Amino acid sequence: LPVFPYSNPTTNPVDIFRCYISETLAGISGVDSKLIYDALEWTQSFEKGDLILAIPRLRLKGQKPDVIAKEWAEKFPENPYTEPIKAAGTFLQFFFKTEILKQLVIPTILKRKSAYGPVNTGKGKRVIVEFSSPNIAKPFHAGHLRSTIIGGFLSNLHESCGWDVVRMNYLGDWGKQFGILGVGFKRFGSEEKLLADPIHHLFEVYVQINRIIEEEKEVEKKAAEAAGVKQTHNGPTDEEAKNFFVRMENGDEEAVALWKRFRELSIEKYIATYARLNIQYDVYSGESQVSKETMQKVSQMLKEKNISEESEGAVIVDLTKHSKKLGKAIVQKKDGTTLYLTRDIGAAMERYEQYKFDKMIYVVASQQDLHLQQLFKILSLLEFDWADRVQHINFGMVLGMSTRKGTVVFLDDILAEAKDRMHEVMKKNEEKYKQVENPDAIADTVGRTGVMIQDMSGKRINNYNFDLDRMTSFEGDTGPYLQYAHSRLCSISRKAAIPEEDILNADLSLLTETHATNLLRCLAQYPDVLQNTLRTLEPTTVVTWLFKMTHLLSSSYDVLRVIGEDPKKAAARLALYESARQVLNNGMKLLGLSPVERM
Numbered sequence: 001l002p003v004f005p006y007s008n009p010t011t012n013p014v015d016i017f018r019c020y021i022s023e024t025l026a027g028i029s030g031v032d033s034k035l036i037y038d039a040l041e042w043t044q045s046f047e048k049g050d051l052i053l054a055i056p057r058l059r060l061k062g063q064k065p066d067v068i069a070k071e072w073a074e075k076f077p078e079n080p081y082t083e084p085i086k087a088a089g090t091f092l093q094f095f096f097k098t099e100i101l102k103q104l105v106i107p108t109i110l111k112r113k114s115a116y117g118p119v120n121t122g123k124g125k126r127v128i129v130e131f132s133s134p135n136i137a138k139p140f141h142a143g144h145l146r147s148t149i150i151g152g153f154l155s156n157l158h159e160s161c162g163w164d165v166v167r168m169n170y171l172g173d174w175g176k177q178f179g180i181l182g183v184g185f186k187r188f189g190s191e192e193k194l195l196a197d198p199i200h201h202l203f204e205v206y207v208q209i210n211r212i213i214e215e216e217k218e219v220e221k222k223a224a225e226a227a228g229v230k231q232t233h234n235g236p237t238d239e240e241a242k243n244f245f246v247r248m249e250n251g252d253e254e255a256v257a258l259w260k261r262f263r264e265l266s267i268e269k270y271i272a273t274y275a276r277l278n279i280q281y282d283v284y285s286g287e288s289q290v291s292k293e294t295m296q297k298v299s300q301m302l303k304e305k306n307i308s309e310e311s312e313g314a315v316i317v318d319l320t321k322h323s324k325k326l327g328k329a330i331v332q333k334k335d336g337t338t339l340y341l342t343r344d345i346g347a348a349m350e351r352y353e354q355y356k357f358d359k360m361i362y363v364v365a366s367q368q369d370l371h372l373q374q375l376f377k378i379l380s381l382l383e384f385d386w387a388d389r390v391q392h393i394n395f396g397m398v399l400g401m402s403t404r405k406g407t408v409v410f411l412d413d414i415l416a417e418a419k420d421r422m423h424e425v426m427k428k429n430e431e432k433y434k435q436v437e438n439p440d441a442i443a444d445t446v447g448r449t450g451v452m453i454q455d456m457s458g459k460r461i462n463n464y465n466f467d468l469d470r471m472t473s474f475e476g477d478t479g480p481y482l483q484y485a486h487s488r489l490c491s492i493s494r495k496a497a498i499p500e501e502d503i504l505n506a507d508l509s510l511l512t513e514t515h516a517t518n519l520l521r522c523l524a525q526y527p528d529v530l531q532n533t534l535r536t537l538e539p540t541t542v543v544t545w546l547f548k549m550t551h552l553l554s555s556s557y558d559v560l561r562v563i564g565e566d567p568k569k570a571a572a573r574l575a576l577y578e579s580a581r582q583v584l585n586n587g588m589k590l591l592g593l594s595p596v597e598r599m
């Protein structure tokens with residue numbers, strides 16, 4: 001059989017079918033086989049076959065698509081791979097012969113184990129995935145949570161498909177708020193609290209000092225009103241904060257040292273929290289890390305290329321020349337200080353210098369769509385040859401996120417609360433609960449799964465409601481349901497206690513029931529699901545498929561019994577279940593979850 005440039009039958013058994021079909025149809029019709037190969041799609045339901053070809057997708061001139069479909073179906077020879085081809089309107093439906101499918105898919109999964117699924121399409125390429133990127137001293141809000149979950153997944157996906165992945169956290173660690181924080185810490189800070197819990201303590205200080213700034217601002221406002229003049233400043237504390245930040249920007253030792261401690265202690269804490277989500281960063285970068293030289297280079301290049309212009313003392317880029325909706329962007333303030341956007345331009349340049357990436361993904365909430373569009377436009381106006389390698393992966397909002405502690409939420413608190421709720425749900429099933437060895441750890445893992453699955457269930461761009469009750473429920477397409485499916489498969493294996501040898505050598509022809517063959521057909525899709533996900537960059541592509549597969553499983557247990565069956569049949573069925581467990585495990589890990597073996 002021909003091997004197409006990007007096909008890999010050893011890692012994706014289904015490709016053999018696809019290659020055979022495309023070559024055969026090419027022979028019948030004279031149409032380019034690659035064209036047919038690319039047009040073959042999976043069906044949504046097995047009644048329509050495994051693969052389907054929409055004739056109109058081939059854009060043939062002359063004959064009507066339904067006539068072509070009929071003609072090709074008739075001419076398609078009998079063969080070892082497919083059942084007789086069906087023409088359904090303008091479609092051709094291909095049903096795989098399950099006998100050969102079994103022989104190809106099950107041994108491939110059982111032998112390749114955790115390597116089953118990903119296909120090495122990213123070999124030799126490097127991607128930077130920038131995700132999470134919280135702001136120090138501010139709450140880790142829902143947007144950061146989503147970015148963390150989605151970005152972690154996208155990193156895993158690329159890595160598994162052979163990409164060299166740089167996981168990057170671009171912290172909000174610079175700006176006037178650090179002047180505020182510096183002043184606040186001098187007044188209300190506690191060394192002890194800072195060391196014990198930097199994230200909460202810095203936030204507490206930040207809120208406290210901000211309250212004072214606001215109060216003073218009010219006083220100034222009233223005074224100005226009373227005097228009948230325009231308000232020119234916000235009071236002494238605000239002034240002090242501004243000065244503090246200016247000192248930071250000028251490299252004042254004391255100011256920088258304090259800021260540096262805030263940053264380092266926060267990062268230490270972040271590392272521990274991300275570890276709970278199975279995430280490890282390669283780089284903690286941040287707005288503060290863009291060098292002064294780069295920033296100067298940015299403004300110089302913008303000027304030289306006539307991209308920026310002066311406007312009322314500030315420097316702006318008028319992007320409306322290119323597109324109305326891009327608006328005008330400020331790149332330098334009147335006082336000469338730089339902005340979020342300017343730092344992003346510099347950061348991108350430095351990243352290319354250092355990593356020579358083939359692709360860079362920014363996982364950032366859709367509230368910042370405009371910001372990233374402006375950034376990308378400016379990069380292309382600057383004529384960087386890598387400007388088209390950047391991509392914004394956006395997502396919608398989480399509505400109603402609050403915990404028992406209140407509406408200001410930190411990642412740690414979300415995870416703690418999901419764990420508590422999960423623990424309560426588990427306790428309701430007393431019999432089972434008594435058997436769980438380490439309920440605390442299980443509640444933690446499964447609760448976290450609930451949070452993450454809810455986040456990845458819908459299309460990224462959709463908003464969703466933060467519903468702890470739903471995400472910790474075993475009913476419906478939830479995290480606990482997936483974990484339960486995995487642990488149930490583990491338990492079947494344990495109870496059956498069939499040696500691995502016997503499973504590997506099982507007589508697969510004994511898998512004759514429709515439940516068995518449908519599960520098999522589903523498992524065969526997994527490598528393609530991943531390739532498809534590399535295009536959509538939507539976690540839901542994987543999540544939806546995992547639920548489809550586990551639903552097939554749930555309906556199979558009664559039909560495909562293992563315990564108490566004839567040993568040969570039991571071994572064959574266990575080969576199928578073990579394949580399902582392996583693929584479920586692979587999919588869950590890709591999503592950043594930790595599959596549990598008992599619960």
Ligand code: ARG
Nearest residue numbers: 133134135170171172344364
């Ligand atoms: N720190 C920013 C925020 O919390 C997100 C950073 C997004 N990334 C970027 N390169 N601008 O809103």
